[in-house]
Amino acid sequence: MGAAETSGRERFDLGDFLLESGEVLQGAFLIYRTLGRLSPARDNCILLPSYYSGTDASYDRIIGPGRALDPARYFIVLTNMFGNGVSASPSTLTNSCAGAGFPKVTIRDTAAAQHRLLSERFGISKLKLATGWSMGAMQSLHMAALYPDFVERVLAVCGNAKCWPLNQAFLEGGSAALRADATYEGGCYSAPPETGLRAFGRVYAGWAYSAEFFRERLYEGLGYADLEAFLKGWEDDHLEHDANDLLAVLHAWRHADAGKALADITARTVLMPCDTDTYFTVRETELEAAEIGHAEVKVLHSPYGHCAGAPGRFDTEAREVEAEMLRILAD
Amino acid sequence: MGAAETSGRERFDLGDFLLESGEVLQGAFLIYRTLGRLSPARDNCILLPSYYSGTDASYDRIIGPGRALDPARYFIVLTNMFGNGVSASPSTLTNSCAGAGFPKVTIRDTAAAQHRLLSERFGISKLKLATGWSMGAMQSLHMAALYPDFVERVLAVCGNAKCWPLNQAFLEGGSAALRADATYEGGCYSAPPETGLRAFGRVYAGWAYSAEFFRERLYEGLGYADLEAFLKGWEDDHLEHDANDLLAVLHAWRHADAGKALADITARTVLMPCDTDTYFTVRETELEAAEIGHAEVKVLHSPYGHCAGAPGRFDTEAREVEAEMLRILAD
Structure with missing residues (x-):
C-alpha cells in the first residue's frame, strides 16, 4: 500500500x-x-x-x-x-x-x-x-x-x-480450498500457505463475475489476456493477504x-x-x-x-x- | 458398487x-x-x-x-x-x-x-x-x-x-482445491488425498444447485438436515473417487x-x-x-x-x- x-x-x-x-x-x-x-x-x-x-x-x-x-x-x-x-x-x-x-x-x-x-x-x-x-x-x-x-x-x-445460504455455500468452498493446504496448519503457519491462498483466489474468481463476462472476454478490459491470466491474477491478489485475516472476515460474512x-x-x-x-x-x-x-x-x-x-x-x-x-x- | x-x-x-x-x-x-x-x-x-x-x-x-x-x-x-x-x-x-x-x-x-x-x-x-x-x-x-x-x-x-468459459472457471476452482492438498503429490499419491477430495466436493456443491435450492432448504428432500450436512455429503461422495480419475475426466470436460x-x-x-x-x-x-x-x-x-x-x-x-x-x- x-x-x-x-x-x-x-x-x-x-x-x-x-x-x-x-x-x-x-x-x-x-x-x-x-x-x-x-x-x-x-x-x-x-x-x-x-x-x-x-x-x-x-x-x-x-x-x-x-x-x-x-x-x-x-x-x-x-x-x-x-x-x-x-x-x-x-x-x-x-x-x-x-x-x-x-x-x-x-x-x-x-x-x-x-x-x-x-x-x-x-x-x-x-x-x-x-x-x-x-x-x-x-x-x-x-x-x-x-x-x-x-x-x-x-x-x-x-x-x-x-449471508443467504447459496452465498454461504460459495464461501465454504473457498474456505475449504484454502484450508486444504496443510501448511495453513489451522492458522498457526510460520510462512504463508501460498498454495491454499492461490486455490482460494481461483475458486473465488469463478463466482465474482458472470457467464457473459467470461464468454465475451470482458477480462481483457481489466488487462488480462486470457482466462488463465485472469485466474492467475486472482491467485496473485490473494497472496497479498494474510490467510487468517481472510478467514476471519469470511467468518463475519458467512454468519452475517x-x-x-x-x-x-x-x-x-x-x-x-x-x-x-x-x-x-x-x-x-x-x-x-x-x-x-x-x-x-x-x-x-x-x-x-x-x-x-x-x-x-x-x-x-x-x-x-x-x-x-x-x-x-x-x- | x-x-x-x-x-x-x-x-x-x-x-x-x-x-x-x-x-x-x-x-x-x-x-x-x-x-x-x-x-x-x-x-x-x-x-x-x-x-x-x-x-x-x-x-x-x-x-x-x-x-x-x-x-x-x-x-x-x-x-x-x-x-x-x-x-x-x-x-x-x-x-x-x-x-x-x-x-x-x-x-x-x-x-x-x-x-x-x-x-x-x-x-x-x-x-x-x-x-x-x-x-x-x-x-x-x-x-x-x-x-x-x-x-x-x-x-x-x-x-x-x-465447455464455455464460466464453466471452465468453475472447474478450475474445484481442481485447484483438490490439488491444494499436498498429499495429492501431482497424482503420485500413495494414499487418497482426503482433504483435497473433500475440498473439491465442497467447492463443487455450491455450484450444483441454485440459490432457491439452498434458501428453501430443498436439500432436506435429499435427506440432508442442514446446509452443513449437505456440504459434508458432497465431501463424502468425492472420497469414493480416485483423485486422478476425477481430474482426468475434469480435463475432458474442461477442454470439451x-x-x-x-x-x-x-x-x-x-x-x-x-x-x-x-x-x-x-x-x-x-x-x-x-x-x-x-x-x-x-x-x-x-x-x-x-x-x-x-x-x-x-x-x-x-x-x-x-x-x-x-x-x-x-x-
Missing part, C-alpha cells in the same frame, strides 16, 4: 471489546480515515465501511470534488472492518488474539465498534448516508438495522443484510444476519443488486426489501456480476451508482 | 488407442452394458454415455418396462467414459498410463472409442438416439457432431457441446469443444438446459442451438440447477425429460 493511501489514517482504541459471541477481542482498535469536515451541526457524515479484501483506500476513486462523495460537502468516514489486516486483525494484533487466536468476530461487532467511533469520537448522532459495496453494504445495512435512529439513508450496492432488526430500519433505503451477481442475488435482495418494508430495489443490469458494484471499476455501473447516490442525498 | 449394478458389464478392447493429442492410451478399453435386444435392422439403439462421477449404472432408474427407455423396444447401450474409474482410467489401468501417467483424454477421444464400439462390435450404423445428462449430453452432442450420419436424434439434458463440427449435426436435436443451471447456462445452450441451426431448446424450469437433469433424481423434472424423449422417439 502506497504512502498516499495510508496517509491520514487514524486509530480508535476500543480496549478489550466484548463480542457478540461472549468472547473478548483484546486490544481492539479500528483504523479509519476521514475526508472533508464535519459540519457544526454534525449532520453531514457519510460512512463507507471496507469490503472483503479491501481497506479504507478502496473507495478513493469514487471520492472527489464535484462527485456524489464530495469532501467539500460531506464528512466522509472510511472504516476498516475488524480482521481486514488494517484494523484489529489476526495479522495486526500482537496479543493472544493474534493469528489463530483471533476470536469469531461478526458484522454486528464491527457495526457496534463503528457506532462507538462515530458517536464517541465525533459526537455524531445521525449519519447522512451509510453506503458501500459488498461487505461494505452488509455493514451499512447492519448499522441501519441495529441503530435505526443513527442512519438517515442507506445505499447498499451488491450486498445484503444477511441482521435478523428481525431489518424491520427496524427507518432509513431511506435503496438496494442495488446486480442482475448477474451470483451470490448476492436480486431475488434475495428483494426478499430483504420486503422485510424492510419501505426499501427500494434498483437493479444494476451488467455483465460484471458481483463486481458490477466495485467502486469505480466499471464506468457505466459506477455512474449508475453515483447517480443513485446523488438522488437520495438530494432529498 | 453392488453386484446388481455391475452384472452384465462387458469389455471392448481398443488396444493402443491414438488420442487427439497425439499421445497413446495404452491398453485402452471401454466397459459398457447393454439392455434389450438389437433389432435385425440394427436400428433401435439408444446410447447413454456416463456423466461426471457417474457410471453405466447411473441411468438405471430411468430405464424399464413402459418407460421411454424400454429395453423391450430399444437396444440400450450404457457406456463408461475414459477416466471414470470403470473404463480405462488412472485407477483401472496397470500399465504406464495408470495413475499420474494417464494421458490427456478428450471427449472427442471418448466419442471415437464409443463409435468404434457401436460400429465394430454391434455393426450399428445409426443410433436411434444419443442422450444423457451433463457430460453424458456433452458426449452425445459430440457423437452427433463428429459422426453426423451416425446419429438420428439427440436429447442433451443440461449439457453443451463445449465440438467446434465447427456443431454445424454438421443432422440429427434431430433437442437441448434441455435448466434455467437455474449455473455452469451449463441457458444462454450458452441457445448459442449452441444457433450454431447447430435446427436444434430446439426446451428449458427446464426448476430450482435444482444443474442437478435438475440428474436422471430420475427429481420427479417433476424427470417426467419432463422423459416426455420429451417419448416425443422425439415417436417421430
Whole structure:
C-alpha cells in the first residue's frame, strides 16, 4: 500500500471489546480515515465501511470534488472492518488474539465498534448516508438495522443484510480450498500457505463475475489476456493477504444476519443488486426489501456480476451508482 | 458398487488407442452394458454415455418396462467414459498410463472409442438416439457432431457441446482445491488425498444447485438436515473417487469443444438446459442451438440447477425429460 493511501489514517482504541459471541477481542482498535469536515451541526457524515479484501483506500476513486462523495460537502468516514489486516486483525494484533487466536468476530461487532467511533469520537448522532459495496453494504445495512435512529439513508450496492445460504455455500468452498493446504496448519503457519491462498483466489474468481463476462472476454478490459491470466491474477491478489485475516472476515460474512432488526430500519433505503451477481442475488435482495418494508430495489443490469458494484471499476455501473447516490442525498 | 449394478458389464478392447493429442492410451478399453435386444435392422439403439462421477449404472432408474427407455423396444447401450474409474482410467489401468501417467483424454477421444464400439462390435450404423445428462449430453452432442450420419436424434439434458468459459472457471476452482492438498503429490499419491477430495466436493456443491435450492432448504428432500450436512455429503461422495480419475475426466470436460463440427449435426436435436443451471447456462445452450441451426431448446424450469437433469433424481423434472424423449422417439 502506497504512502498516499495510508496517509491520514487514524486509530480508535476500543480496549478489550466484548463480542457478540461472549468472547473478548483484546486490544481492539479500528483504523479509519476521514475526508472533508464535519459540519457544526454534525449532520453531514457519510460512512463507507471496507469490503472483503479491501481497506479504507478502496473507495478513493469514487471520492472527489464535484462527485456524489464530495469532501467539500460531506464528512466522509472510511472504516476498516475488524480482521481486514488494517484494523484489529489476526495479522495486526500482537496479543493472544493474534493469528489463530483471533476470536469469531461478526458484522454486528464491527457495526457496534463503528457506532462507538462515530458517536464517541465525533459526537455524531445521525449519519447522512451509510453506503458501500459488498461487505461494505452488509455493514451499512447492519448499522441501519441495529441503530435505526443513527442512519438517515442507506445505499447498499451488491450486498445484503444477511449471508443467504447459496452465498454461504460459495464461501465454504473457498474456505475449504484454502484450508486444504496443510501448511495453513489451522492458522498457526510460520510462512504463508501460498498454495491454499492461490486455490482460494481461483475458486473465488469463478463466482465474482458472470457467464457473459467470461464468454465475451470482458477480462481483457481489466488487462488480462486470457482466462488463465485472469485466474492467475486472482491467485496473485490473494497472496497479498494474510490467510487468517481472510478467514476471519469470511467468518463475519458467512454468519452475517441482521435478523428481525431489518424491520427496524427507518432509513431511506435503496438496494442495488446486480442482475448477474451470483451470490448476492436480486431475488434475495428483494426478499430483504420486503422485510424492510419501505426499501427500494434498483437493479444494476451488467455483465460484471458481483463486481458490477466495485467502486469505480466499471464506468457505466459506477455512474449508475453515483447517480443513485446523488438522488437520495438530494432529498 | 453392488453386484446388481455391475452384472452384465462387458469389455471392448481398443488396444493402443491414438488420442487427439497425439499421445497413446495404452491398453485402452471401454466397459459398457447393454439392455434389450438389437433389432435385425440394427436400428433401435439408444446410447447413454456416463456423466461426471457417474457410471453405466447411473441411468438405471430411468430405464424399464413402459418407460421411454424400454429395453423391450430399444437396444440400450450404457457406456463408461475414459477416466471414470470403470473404463480405462488412472485407477483401472496397470500399465504406464495408470495413475499420474494417464494421458490427456478428450471427449472427442471418448466419442471415437464409443463409435468404434457401436460400429465394430454391434455393426450399428445409426443410433436411434444419443442422450444423457451433463457430460453424458456433452458426449452425445459430440457423437452427433463428429459422426453426423451416425446419429438420428439427440436429447442433451443440461449439457453443451463445449465447455464455455464460466464453466471452465468453475472447474478450475474445484481442481485447484483438490490439488491444494499436498498429499495429492501431482497424482503420485500413495494414499487418497482426503482433504483435497473433500475440498473439491465442497467447492463443487455450491455450484450444483441454485440459490432457491439452498434458501428453501430443498436439500432436506435429499435427506440432508442442514446446509452443513449437505456440504459434508458432497465431501463424502468425492472420497469414493480416485483423485486422478476425477481430474482426468475434469480435463475432458474442461477442454470439451465440438467446434465447427456443431454445424454438421443432422440429427434431430433437442437441448434441455435448466434455467437455474449455473455452469451449463441457458444462454450458452441457445448459442449452441444457433450454431447447430435446427436444434430446439426446451428449458427446464426448476430450482435444482444443474442437478435438475440428474436422471430420475427429481420427479417433476424427470417426467419432463422423459416426455420429451417419448416425443422425439415417436417421430
